[in-house]
Amino acid sequence: xxxxxxxxxxxxxxxxxxxxxxxxxxxxxxxxxxxxxxxxxxxxxxxxxxxxxxxxxxxxxxxxxxxxxxxxxxxxxxxxxxxxxxxxxxxxxxxxxxxxxxxxxxxxxxxxxxxxxxxxxxxxxxxxxxxxxxxxxxxxxxxxxxxxxxxxxxxxxxxxxxxxxxxxxxxxxxxxxxxxxxxxxxxxxxxxxxxxxxxxxxxxxxxxxxxxxxxxxxxxxxxxxxxxxxxxxxxxxxxxxxxxxxx
Amino acid sequence: xxxxxxxxxxxxxxxxxxxxxxxxxxxxxxxxxxxxxxxxxxxxxxxxxxxxxxxxxxxxxxxxxxxxxxxxxxxxxxxxxxxxxxxxxxxxxxxxxxxxxxxxxxxxxxxxxxxxxxxxxxxxxxxxxxxxxxxxxxxxxxxxxxxxxxxxxxx
Numbered sequence: 001x002x003x004x005x006x007x008x009x010x011x012x013x014x015x016x017x018x019x020x021x022x023x024x025x026x027x028x029x030x031x032x033x034x035x036x037x038x039x040x041x042x043x044x045x046x047x048x049x050x051x052x053x054x055x056x057x058x059x060x061x062x063x064x065x066x067x068x069x070x071x072x073x074x075x076x077x078x079x080x081x082x083x084x085x086x087x088x089x090x091x092x093x094x095x096x097x098x099x100x101x102x103x104x105x106x107x108x109x110x111x112x113x114x115x116x117x118x119x120x121x122x123x124x125x126x127x128x129x130x131x132x133x134x135x136x137x138x139x140x141x142x143x144x145x146x147x148x149x150x151x152x153x154x155x156x157x158x159x160x161x162x163x164x165x166x167x168x169x170x171x172x173x174x175x176x177x178x179x180x181x182x183x184x185x186x187x188x189x190x191x192x193x194x195x196x197x198x199x200x201x202x203x204x205x206x207x208x209x210x211x212x213x214x215x216x217x218x219x220x221x222x223x224x225x226x227x228x229x230x231x232x233x234x235x236x237x238x239x240x241x242x243x244x245x246x247x
Numbered sequence: 248x249x250x251x252x253x254x255x256x257x258x259x260x261x262x263x264x265x266x267x268x269x270x271x272x273x274x275x276x277x278x279x280x281x282x283x284x285x286x287x288x289x290x291x292x293x294x295x296x297x298x299x300x301x302x303x304x305x306x307x308x309x310x311x312x313x314x315x316x317x318x319x320x321x322x323x324x325x326x327x328x329x330x331x332x333x334x335x336x337x338x339x340x341x342x343x344x345x346x347x348x349x350x351x352x353x354x355x356x357x358x359x360x361x362x363x364x365x366x367x368x369x370x371x372x373x374x375x376x377x378x379x380x381x382x383x384x385x386x387x388x389x390x391x392x393x394x395x396x397x398x399x400x401x402x
Contacts (some may be wrong), residue, residue, distance in 0.1 A: 017343065018310075046341060053310075056344040060308040081309055125251050 003087070017042040018049045023086045024093050026103045031060040036107045037166060040112045044103055048096065052088040054104035059084065116137075116163035123156035127185030130156075134201060135192040144201060151219055153189065157182060158216070252333045254292075258340045259347060263290035263297060266351045270359070277359045279326070284362070293355065293362060295331040296369035300354050301346035303372050311347070313338045317373055327366040329373075 020042070022028045027045050055061065063084055067077040096102060130149050137144035138245045160182040167175035193202035212219045267277060277284045279292065299317045308314065314337035321328045358364035363379055370377040389397035 050341055050345050054348050057304070057308075057345065057349045060310075061304070064308050078309060122251055122254075129251075199318065 018048045018053070019045065019085065023089060024048065024103070026093075026097070030103065030108065036108060037112060037115075040108065040115045041103075043115050044108065044111045047095045049085065049089045051096070052085065052092040055092065056088050059088065080211075086230075101223075103181070109170050112166065113174055116167050117174055117178065118165045120160050120181055123160050124185050126152055126156045126180045127182075127189060131185070131188040131192050134189065134205075138192065138195055138201060145199070145202075146204050146208050150205055150212055153205070154209050154212045154216065154219075155184065252337050254338055255340050255343075259298065259343060259350045260290045260294055262347055263351060265346065267355075270356065273351055275356075275359060277355075277362055279362050288356070289362065292326040293365050295325075295329045296327060297350045297355065298331045298343070299329060299369040299372055300365070301343065301350040304349050304353075305343075305346045310342075311338070313343050317369070319370060319373065327363070329366055329369050337386055363366055 022031055022038075022041060022045055024045055026069065027041045031038055049148050060081065063081060064077065067080065072080070093102070130152055135143045160178055164175050164178050164182070167178060189205075190202060193205055264286045267289040270277070271286055275288075277289045279288075284292070284339075295317070298313065300314060301313065302313050302317070314330040314333060314335050316334040317329065317331055320328050323330060354365050354368055355362065366379065367379045370382070375381075
């Protein structure tokens, strides 16, 4: 199995913006400044996308109905859907902006804090799930799936470390809270992993995590959000179900 | 149910309670079996059905699956026997929420005088011939005189 074999790479979690590309000019403008995290900007955009969907569901339903009546191909319908969604999102944003709810530095800082906190809570949840899986396996006298668990733990802690780094610059209290959350998650795993000396889960698990940390790209499909470029794709390459960005 | 899945479920439950609460604020009522319900009851009783209907809308407009399997479970002690079980990767809350709002507006508000009809509509997405009268206790009398159900379980 080669190091690029997807079977060796497992996403522990993912984020899934409805539109994977920035389409709002204000956000595109901010994205040209490296101080702004692109994932946060996509997430900020998603708020307007979802508002547009919620407020214009009838338009989207009519679009499908019209496409079916006219015998459009699935590709044509998909393309039209995305173009419509982009148009609706821009209109929604324009209207929100006129009410003083556009994107600026302040909304970015608020969004970034919420984004990284929410991400961290999600990854802390993964760590909790992992500790429960280990505890369950050990209680049954079985060795848990170390390979998968090690990837999950490494991925989650890496993401949380990234969140801590980002939060340090904008909200120290939040950064400390995330650090505490991560420490708690790891301690919980350590506690359950060392309960059965015979299975020796703790030693094997942390050895596996250490091995992953030597060359994570071999084990985890990973995109460092700080270095992430906007994906090169056409606007209508919209496939939320099967897409798995993140790591 | 994993931690993340549970969290998403709780958020959806809160969303539906909030939508029902807003309707309460406007003086609307939700009724089941002749009794008025609290907003949280609406969410507790109907979330799987709403999710099932919301999934139908999302699928129709080409916005994908939510990651739940829907089925009728005769053993359940819930008010309505439609269950939504996680089946793989669950779509994040923000992806599901607009469709839940749509299902709430289109089905729950339309059927607030008898919310069992929301369950019926959801069940029909699984068994197209499902009706409360034919497949539930509502139709017990008609079954007793020999009307046989063609599709869907007796729940």
